[in-house]
Amino acid sequence: MEAAEYFSKDFEWEELKAEVENDSAFRFHLLPFQPPNRPSQTAPEDDSAAWKRFHIRHSSGKFFKERRYLLKEFPELVSRGECSKVLEVGCGNGSTALPILRGNEHIIVYACDCSSETLERAEEIIDAATSASASVRHRFHTFCCDFSIVGFPKWLACHTCREAFLQKQQSCVSDVKESNGSYFNDSCSPEESGCCIGGVDFVTLIFTLSAVPFQRMPTSIKECFSVLKPGGMLLFRDYGLYDMTMLRFESDQRVGFREYMRSDGTRSYFFCLDTIRDLFAGAGFIELELEYCCVKSVNRRNQKSMRRVWVHGKFQKPM
Numbered sequence: 001m002e003a004a005e006y007f008s009k010d011f012e013w014e015e016l017k018a019e020v021e022n023d024s025a026f027r028f029h030l031l032p033f034q035p036p037n038r039p040s041q042t043a044p045e046d047d048s049a050a051w052k053r054f055h056i057r058h059s060s061g062k063f064f065k066e067r068r069y070l071l072k073e074f075p076e077l078v079s080r081g082e083c084s085k086v087l088e089v090g091c092g093n094g095s096t097a098l099p100i101l102r103g104n105e106h107i108i109v110y111a112c113d114c115s116s117e118t119l120e121r122a123e124e125i126i127d128a129a130t131s132a133s134a135s136v137r138h139r140f141h142t143f144c145c146d147f148s149i150v151g152f153p154k155w156l157a158c159h160t161c162r163e164a165f166l167q168k169q170q171s172c173v174s175d176v177k178e179s180n181g182s183y184f185n186d187s188c189s190p191e192e193s194g195c196c197i198g199g200v201d202f203v204t205l206i207f208t209l210s211a212v213p214f215q216r217m218p219t220s221i222k223e224c225f226s227v228l229k230p231g232g233m234l235l236f237r238d239y240g241l242y243d244m245t246m247l248r249f250e251s252d253q254r255v256g257f258r259e260y261m262r263s264d265g266t267r268s269y270f271f272c273l274d275t276i277r278d279l280f281a282g283a284g285f286i287e288l289e290l291e292y293c294c295v296k297s298v299n300r301r302n303q304k305s306m307r308r309v310w311v312h313g314k315f316q317k318p319m
């Protein structure tokens with residue numbers, strides 16, 4: 001499955017789309033969403049409460065699966081030589097954080113989740129997996145937050161610091177401007193003030209945005225934009241429209257257009273490329289890569305073939 005998740009052209013997405021849209025059994029997935037008459041919408045904090053319960057139920061760690069294919073999808077996480085900083089949003093048990101830490105010994109990973117239980121578990125898993133390397137633990141920092149409601153803590157990117165720093169730099173521009181046009185360099189960065197880390201080089205949003213209610217996605221993406229350094233990249237992977245898991249939902253599990261709620265209260269949205277394009281452009285990002293990954297895999301238990309669809313994207317904050 002590791003290699004399968006990386007290769008993206010087992011079938012054409014357009015063919016799957018035509019098949020699904022012509023099948024009457026799937027018609028309800030395509031209809032505009034009619035909110036029920038009863039006042040059913042959950043309070044915002046209920047969404048993260050559902051994820052907290054989920055992590056308590058799955059605390060054994062069996063749910064953990066290291067995303068070994070990640071560095072093939074996002075080689076820039078490895079190729080950066082200098083100490084770069086990553087913010088992994090909705091880190092769960094550390095499935096994404098671990099391969100990044102292993103793949104680049106200079107990288108620092110800040111990882112957040114709305115569940116403190118899963119953060120503890122992530123720390124344990126990363127400790128156990130990297131016990132031979134004391135340096136890894138010092139490069140992994142967790143914090144608890146619901147980024148879709150309260151945003152990220154100020155210490156990730158303090159704008160007051162950044163502005164003071166820019167003003168200082170502008171007074172001695174000719175000395176410090178780097179070849180890439182950035183005024184930032186490691187010898188004199190906003191983080192030197194001690195109140196913040198001055199922003200991150202990468203944000204990873206791996207199967208996390210789909211868990212956020214659709215109406216809170218625009219502000220959630222703007223939050224990610226605000227903590228990136230100019231020129232920094234957001235690396236995205238999530239469920240794509242007509243993924244097999246979407247087609248398994250029943251009509252009464254719909255909570256919005258292309259948005260579903262599992263029986264445990266956690267949500268899942270299924271993205272088409274245009275929705276992603278609009279959401280990220282709306283936050284100010286430049287699109288670098290955006291495509292469907294279409295992978296056929298076989299269920300080991302019943303030998304049934306499954307067509308998985310994921311969206312892969314890379315977006316950049318302008319310089």
Ligand SMILES: C[S@@+](CC[C@H](N)C(=O)[O-])C[C@H]1O[C@@H](n2cnc3c(N)ncnc32)[C@H](O)[C@@H]1O
Pocket residue numbers: 048051052067089090091092093094095096112113114115118145146147148149205206207208211212
């Ligand atoms: C499907 S898991 C993905 C975990 C991880 N990114 C990975 O690659 O496996 C989604 C994670 O997002 C977290 N999450 C969901 N909504 C969140 C929110 N609003 N703020 C922070 N974390 C959230 C959940 O607790 C869960 O751990």
